[in-house]
Amino acid sequence: MEKQPRHRVHREFANTQRLIVECELSNCPVCGSVLKPRRPWHMRKTVQTLKGPLYVAGKSKECVNPACPKVGEHYYASRAWRISLPKSTYGLDVLAFIGWQHEHEHRQLVEIQQALNERGILVNERNVGKLYRQFLGLLGAVQEPNRRKLEATVAQHGGVIWAIDALQPEGYGSLLYVLYEVFSGIPVGAMQREHISADDLVEWLRPYQALQLPVLATLSDGEETLEAAMKQCWPEAPHQHCQAHFLSNLAEAVLDYDDELRLNLRNDLGGLPAVPKNALETGNGAQKPKKRKNSSLLG
Ligand SMILES: [Zn+2]
Secondary structure (H helix, E strand, C coil): CCCCCCCCCCCCCCCCEEEEEECCCCECCCCCCECEEEEEEEEEEEEEECCEEEEEEEEEEECCCCCCCCCCCEECCHHHHHCCCCCCCECHHHHHHHHHHHHCCCCCHHHHHHHHHHCCCCCCHHHHHHHHHHHHHHHCCCCHHHHHHHHHHHHHHCCEEEEEEEECCCCCCCEEEEEEECCCCEEEEEEEECCCCHHHHHHHHHHHHCCCCCEEEEEECCCHHHHHHHHHHCCCCCEEECHHHHHHHHHHHHHHHHHHHHHHHHHHHHCCCCCCHHHHHHHHHCCCCCCCCCCCCCC
């Protein structure tokens, strides 16, 4: 679990939705055996997104094959960055919104802050500036701290796994492509475009290819251009379609219904009248029900 920095204000939000993100690897990258999900969450935080507050928790997996040299190794739900960058409590969609408003709509940071406040996002002008710089950092080339983390990942796992996700933040037509490393969960670079060819992608990936890190595998969803570009940049690395992407996309679609169902159940059942006392005691010869501590179903 991540420790919150001391200066961070603790905020309570009403109607927070929940999202559990799982490690996207299905098999151990070393021995190939199926990874076992671990119960405790390795990360949890509440994130402000344009769609409202979201409670995000990450579940890791581990290799349990006793013959594997990496038995007991934990693999984290690196894809949680898709909701918000590591250590940030603002959604990636908020960053993309700020970037778009500032660069394409030429709005000042204070105007963007007001627009965000109107959408229910609690943020001050200083933080809007900070989030804008984080977004620019994400769009930039590999940063030095990231390079060091990637080298540490190679030392620990023997290589990196590159994955690409295409996101469509709400409110505008351009896609946000993000390249991230699976073991470390670091989003290393992003590109914002409306239409993209495999050549554009290869061009974008060139600085990462030039890092010359050993690449154990590449991951993407089923989009052909993504797969072609990754195969061109890292021809030696096996490419996998990320099943977790598909599954978590499905989960996102049912999330609203899941929450609505919970809420409705609570409203329906919470309002039931308590069972009258004498109904339990007289029983009319029928089997006598056990006494409940709480008469209401959802205490
Ligand atoms: Zn293993």
